[in-house]
Amino acid sequence: MPDVSRRVRTCILAALLLSVAAWGTANEARAIAPSGLEDQSLEDITCRRNHVIHLYQQAEDGDPQSQFELAMALAEGSCVEQDPEEALHWLTRAADTRHASASYHLAEIIMHHDTGSEGNARALNYFTMAAEQGHVMAQHRLGVLRLWNASSEEDRHHGLYWLGAAASSGHGFSAASLGMIYGKGMHGVLQDTCMALDWYSAAQELRFHDMADFIAEFIDVHAEACR
Secondary structure (H helix, E strand, C coil), X not given: CCXXXXXXXXXXXXXXXXXXXXXXXXXXXXXXXXXXXCXXXXXXXXXXXXXXXXXXXXXXXXXXXXXXXXXHHHHHXXXXXXXXXXHHHHHHHHHCXXXXXXXXXXXXXXXXXXXXXXHHHHHHHHHHHHHHCCCHHHHHHHHHHHHXXXXXXXXXXXXXXXXXXXXXXXXXXXXXXHHHHHHHCCCCCCCCHHHHHHHHHHHHHCCCCCCHHHHHHHHHHHCCCCX
16 A cells, blocks of 8 residues: 555445444344343444453464454444554455455455555455455456456457356446447447346346336337347
């Protein structure tokens, strides 16, 4: 990352990691809450389950999941003093072992904070690590980035492939994005109304609501011609 003050880096990393940590902590706590403790706070349950000392020990021993959980705890300040700098350290350790969620979140941080060509290359590398392991949001982001920055047919092929992978895993926005790309012939992709219809239909089946009226109209207009 470029040289910036510790305060600036801390603010940026805390903002980017906080929402991730909140989601992960809440879902994990719900999954592990023992019988009889449902009325206690999620933080209390999580602190007992993921004791910081235990997480540190497991993380130091090289366990990627513990490294990721420790990074999230440090980013949120859950059971431990908030420390985005150390959170980034453990997130990177986990990502470098190809931990899918860590790779995805680290890529997002790099994309937001290091906008140069070297940073973009690093982000793409981490997005690819996560996408190859089935991380749907990483697949979507990788597909978008490869298409938006396509300079060759290979880039376009990979972009379409990863958007298709995300859509096939149930990501409605990816399906709608492919519909728009084929419908308008964007990013060097040849316009193909019937291919667009297929992807818009998939988005509709996946209950993607943001473009519901447009998608429904597109399907009505072109369905007959594409049978």
